[in-house]
Amino acid sequence: MINLEQMDLILEALPDPAFILSHSGKYVAVFGGRDTRYYHDGTGLVGQYISDLVKPEKANWFLEQIARALESRKLLVEEYELSNKDVKGLADDGPKDPIWFEGRIQALSFLVDDEEVVLWVASNISERHILEDRLRELSDTDQLTGLFNRRKLEHDLTLHYASSARYSVPTSIFMFDLDNFKKINDTKGHHAGDEIIQAVANICRSAIRKTDTAYRFGGDEFVVALPSTGREQAMQFAKRLHDRFRKELSRFSVEGTVVTVSIGVTIITPEDRSYEDTLKRADRALYEVKSMGKDRIFSA
Numbered sequence: 365m366i367n368l369e370q371m372d373l374i375l376e377a378l379p380d381p382a383f384i385l386s387h388s389g390k391y392v393a394v395f396g397g398r399d400t401r402y403y404h405d406g407t408g409l410v411g412q413y414i415s416d417l418v419k420p421e422k423a424n425w426f427l428e429q430i431a432r433a434l435e436s437r438k439l440l441v442e443e444y445e446l447s448n449k450d451v452k453g454l455a456d457d458g459p460k461d462p463i464w465f466e467g468r469i470q471a472l473s474f475l476v477d478d479e480e481v482v483l484w485v486a487s488n489i490s491e492r493h494i495l496e497d498r499l500r501e502l503s504d505t506d507q508l509t510g511l512f513n514r515r516k517l518e519h520d521l522t523l524h525y526a527s528s529a530r531y532s533v534p535t536s537i538f539m540f541d542l543d544n545f546k547k548i549n550d551t552k553g554h555h556a557g558d559e560i561i562q563a564v565a566n567i568c569r570s571a572i573r574k575t576d577t578a579y580r581f582g583g584d585e586f587v588v589a590l591p592s593t594g595r596e597q598a599m600q601f602a603k604r605l606h607d608r609f610r611k612e613l614s615r616f617s618v619e620g621t622v623v624t625v626s627i628g629v630t631i632i633t634p635e636d637r638s639y640e641d642t643l644k645r646a647d648r649a650l651y652e653v654k655s656m657g658k659d660r661i662f663s664a
């Protein structure tokens with residue numbers, strides 16, 4: 365049998381810190397979490413209140429989770445970020461960078477000083493979090509150009525569509541496609557083609573505003589989303605962008621074949637049933653440009 369003294373030693377040896385927190389946010393007790401590579405020593409927190417130690421917004425979040433766990437009586441799992449600068453009363457030794465925690469919060473079946481209490485076990489998941497961020501970034505990014513990809517475009521357009529519908533804020537869309545690209549690819553090789561695609565991406569990056577976003581839609585097709593931009597403004601910008609393409613892509617010409625860009629411009633309208641309708645219209649505008657002889661802008 366394990367005696368009480370041994371039980372204390374076991375609790376102290378727990379790899380992750382385990383807090384007993386009251387309904388009002390008091391640190392009633394702290395066990396374990398002695399690994400200073402991952403955690404700060406939390407024993408200095410005992411007897412203090414969360415709202416005295418962390419900023420109000422974060423403190424309210426902690427109190428909400430405690431209340432939820434007490435109400436549901438079920439295990440609650442939540443991820444959150446904290447740095448030792450956020451929490452007064454922690455010793456300076458321990459990790460310097462902000463830590464991402466997974467908190468597992470469980471109501472306990474006894475009261476402390478007439479208050480309900482929860483067990484809050486905090487595990488350091490920073491490494492996993494960084495990896496997840498990197499994976500998300502990779503899955504949203506086109507490898508050749510570093511621009512966002514079609515997947516991310518579809519995600520972002522859903523948001524633009526929702527805010528256009530809700531707040532009547534216009535979002536303009538350019539869809540553009542290189543002209544005569546196949547010929548260059550066939551004559552000078554795929555590698556030269558890749559260079560052109562990268563040059564287009566660089567022009568986009570340097571030309572657009574911070575609030576605009578450029579995407580590689582696929583192959584030699586690109587999309588730029590311009591939030592809070594009406595048609596007239598969008599057309600002015602399309603002209604400027606088109607001029608830059610003309611100037612900066614002319615160096616890739618071969619044997620009388622010039623790489624130019626055709627741009628279809630449209631705007632999310634209240635009649636659109638979803639962003640897909642907007643994209644289809646942009647695609648139709650692009651088709652019109654191509655049939656009119658390429659290297660120009662058409663608004664639909």
Ligand SMILES: Nc1nc2c(ncn2[C@@H]2O[C@H](COP(=O)(O)OP(=O)(O)OP(=O)(O)O)[C@@H](O)[C@H]2O)c(=O)[nH]1
Binds near residue numbers: 555561654
């Ligand atoms: N180098 C390179 N070529 C690509 C890439 N993705 C697509 N392509 C090529 O891009 C070309 C796109 O075809 P089209 O749009 O019909 O070519 P185009 O000559 O520009 O045709 P128009 O738009 O009618 O002027 C095809 O030859 C594809 O093989 C890529 O990542 N790198």
